[in-house]
Amino acid sequence: MAALRLVALLPFAVNRGIASLLGRLISRLPGEARRVTDTNLRLCYPDLDENQRRQLARLSLVESSKNTFEIALFWRHPDQGLRRIVAIDGDAPLRQAVADGKPIMILAPHQGCWEVLNFWLASEFGLHAMFAPSGLPEVDQLIRTGREHFGSTMYPTTARGVAGLVRAMKKGALTAILPDQVPDRRSGVHAPFFGQPAYTGTLASKLIRQTGAVTFLAWARRLPGTQGFEIRVRQATPVSADADLEAALTAMNADIARLINEDPAQYLWSYKRFRRPPAGMDSPYSQ
Incomplete structure (x- = not known):
């Protein structure tokens, strides 16, 4: 908590500068983040040569460091985060769906x-979203305070919380889910992600089918230096709401991959996305 408080005191330009330096250091030293990033990029971008992968890994680790530092700042000063949005791209269909009173599902992967x-x-729009406690009460309170600052409604990650979210969505609420987060062993199935089998959560697809939600993907693109952020919104492939769960999750992961490819350096490649492989396969991170 002390580190979070210290980061929150730094001006944005200093915050960004320190984060960039730390990210460059992490990218050059042996460590878990660098190892996992290298593994993921080899799996997902096999056509890149060694120099290209190394460069992308370095950029990604710098961007991830920026993300960690800016989040620590914005949790305590959410108005600063909102003010730094300087451009919006692709939001017209989303605004139309909201105006029509339709339930909305935003798929927001670990991008930007x-x-x-x-x-x-x-x-x-008013956001209804689920919140999974980290187990650190002070950190959880900080996160909730930041997220609820603009009127978000948070639901616990329980059956009761899901039921509450479904009720809200059927009345036209907008929700957002991290669709590339590895779920527990009872809440996912394997579906291709960049051509690799990835254990993928089924909650988003089930909510879309239950509520008839119009589905979009979105992310906040980090602009160079201290320029701020650009919000990008993309319409999801219709098959992501297919009754065939495998087809729906395959389409969803393909949409996520297309979003990542808008700026691969801003994806969290240090996340162990493939840590639950199909039966009979070894985890790529154990090698």
Whole structure:
């Protein structure tokens, strides 16, 4: 908590500068983040040569460091995060769906600054979302305070919480889910992600089918230097709501991959996305 408080005191330009330096250091030293990033990029971008992968890994680790530092700042000062949004791209269909009173599902992968995206969704449309406690009460309170600053409604990650979210969505609420987060062993199935089998959560697809939600993907793209952020919104492939769960999750992962390819360096490649392989296969991170 002390480190979070210290980071929150830094001016944004200093915050960004220190984060960039730390990210460059992490990218050059042996460590878990670098190892996992290298593994993921080899799996997902096999056509890149060694120099290209090394460069992308370095850029990604710098961007991830920026994300960690800016989130620590924006949790305490959410208005700063919202003010730094300087451009919006592709939001017209989303606004039309909201105006029509339709339930909305936003798929928001670990791309760019997802907390800034949360602030924008909450301030523009009113956000209903699930919250999984970290087990650290002070940190959880800080996160909730930041996320609820603009009027978000948070639901616990329980059956009762899901039921509450479904009721809200059927009345036309907008929700956002991290669709690339590895679920527990009872809440997912394997579906291709960049051509690799990835254990993928089924909650988003089930909510879409139950509520008839119009589905979009969105992320907050980090602009160079201290320029701020650009919100990008993309319509999801219709098959992501297919009754065939495998087809729906395959389409969803393909949509996520297309979003990532808009700026691969801003994806969280240090996340162990393939840590639950199909039966009979070894985890790629154990090698």
